[in-house]
Amino acid sequence: MRSVFRFRHGVHPPDRKGLTAALPVRRLPYPDELVLPLQQHAGRPAKLVARVGDRVERGDVLAVADGHVSVPVHASAAGTVTDTGLWPHPSGAWEPAVRLAVDAHSAQAARPRLVPHWEELSPAEIIGAIQDAGLVGLGGAAFPMHVKLQPPEGTRLDALLVNGCECEPYLTTDHRTMVDHPRRVQLGVRILMHCLGVRRAVIAVERNKPDAIEALTATLPDDLDVSVLPLHVKYPQGAEKMLVKAVTGREIPSGKLPLHAGVLVQNVASLATVAEVFETGLPLVERIVTVTGGGVVHPANVVVPVGTKLKDLFAACGGLRDDVAEIVMGGPMMGTSVGNLDAPVLKGTTGLLALRAHEVRHEPARPCIRCGHCLDACPVFLNPQRLGTLAQASRVPDMADMHLKDCMLCGCCSYVCPSHIPLSQLFAAARAELRRKESAA
Amino acid sequence: MTNPRLLVSASPHLHGPDSTAAIMWSVVGSLVPVVGAAVWFFGPTALLVVLACVAGALLPERLMGTPGSLKDGSAAITGILLALSLPPGIALWMAFVGGAFAISAGKLVFGGLGKNVFNPALLGRAFLQAAFPVALTTWPKPGGDFLALRGDTFSFPFTSAGVDTVTAATPLGAMKFGHASTPLTDLLLGTTGGCLGETSALLLLVCAGWLAYRGFLNWRTPVAVLGSVALFSGVLFAIDAARFPSPLFMLFSGGLMLGALFMATDMVTSPVTHGGCWIFGAGIGALVVLIRVWGGLAEGVMYAILLMNAMVPFIDRVTQPRVFGTGRPARTSGGAP
Structure with missing residues (x-):
């Protein structure tokens, strides 16, 4: 049974999660200005509907989904639209974005809205609500969630696989979600199992997060087949192909989706947000971000509105040290380097790393010695x-x-x-x- | 807060602890005890031969290699390995020429580090064997006066000083040409005649074991070489024990240990795939037995490795890994490796 609960190859980078792993998530005060790019997800950018000068409440639609593989963008705070031109995007390019002057006197409560109970909704209605809420995978790839929830005709799903691996070094957003909000994760699992009609769910967590495993095990439902599966620690366990191989022993065929192995993979933070959407009716307007690395004065796990500029975020975490060498959005293995601190936090931003010179080792390339x-x-x-x-x-x-x-x-x-x-x-x-x-x- | 000066680079932003220089200098470090043993058995002459080879290797690397390439340690390895494959009594100028040939014709003409097809140290040795066959087959006896010279060490180029020295046949030579066997304990400890580095099999095993533990040496290659030598010579021994040497003698005599552990495992000239290493090693082992038993030479490790070096691109091509989720290996396209 060597193939089960394992995937082959991979690496063991230093995990450096100790900086923030024990810090509970805290909320930051609203910044003066938020910037919401129309392209925050994989697929077509959202279509702008807000006009300059519009007064918006928290959760109002600024841009609507443009087609199937697209999601809307919502105002993440109450305020006034001041600009809809180009703005620095974390990708490095200047992209269309909505600039929002935050109303400092607003209580930042959402408009009262009618939230139908999810159990009374059909799967199609749930999926529609998920798209309307602007939900994307929060593990980093930011793929629109509603697309993933509609398997093509003829595919048979037998399990929901919940990804709590967080195999990237430094990051602790999924970890804190599991420790601080295990019930929200369980509710998200319940809603998606109902929506997909699957009988079984497995929450896979790497063994370096014993408190998360404990919290999730303590909140397992009695009436559903949901289990917590501890996995050994290895990068890139959180990649769908590797995770499905480790948990089920099945290899997803080349060029195919996990659906072809009979499972659907969702990240824990995404599931917690599904639960929030159906509990409060509020769309995806904020997320948990790990701000860490040797270059930031007070590393922290924080809840911030989507669209918070990186310089505001770092300032709220004590500021950057003088010898910071590189800012990375996402994990250190796959994240993107950001050169402009005016760029905002996106829906898919798992973490921000302020790395010092000794943390990033950049050396000139030498000839290949075929070491294998x-x-x-x-x-x-x-x-x-x-x-x-x-x-x-x-x-x-x-x-x-x-x-x-x-x-x-x-x-x-x-x-x-x-x-x-x-x-x-x-x-x-x-x-x-x-x-x-x-x-x- | 003003924008600090930031680096913008491609992912991944972390890097593992290994570096080319660390690998190469670890190999050099693992060879230090082997050189020490050579000095123990053959006196300071051994050290002089090593220094001459290393100097010969470093000179063309410094003159013609990429700037700074001396620091990666690979030229030093070639020099030391070449020295370890030479008889202790060789003239220093020959050792120097061998080192210079190994690096210039064995490595730099191909484009430097990582581009060469053949193991440069062995190519240097093959050159010396072709150019100076007598000097390369004169084997001083180990032991004796520690400080005594073992041959015409300081002779001028192209002259022979003709210093008298006590010579002895190597165990393989004794077996091939005199049908005399050497006790196994002598082979293990190294108290036999032979090259600088083909004496103590035990010490070589320990040093290479450390490298393999560090992950700087693919253990599959030496295991395959030694396994196939044991297998083929074992079959022959079982057929006619009087005519063919025993597998243990085959394993622990001559340059097999040095070749299997340090020459065949050269990363640049061996396959990159694990399956390839098994095939490569097995091929070397088979050729060694073939040359030792039926060839005109007493020793065949050098030519066995060089011949298999030439096969590496083909071995790599047939041992491509099976891509995840496909059930079949990736197709490789033609061209240079």
């Missing part, structure tokens, strides 16, 4: 050594033959490479070129 360590690290069994050689020779079609599309950009190969070759960066660039070629063809 990347082959031992790659969780999808690619040959990063060969792919890297091909990438440096710009042989993208040959890379496609070697399953470049199966690469998850998890960064394991770059992490272990003794020659510091930026393998996953090369692969990301090659994939972008492949997409350009395919869309041109």
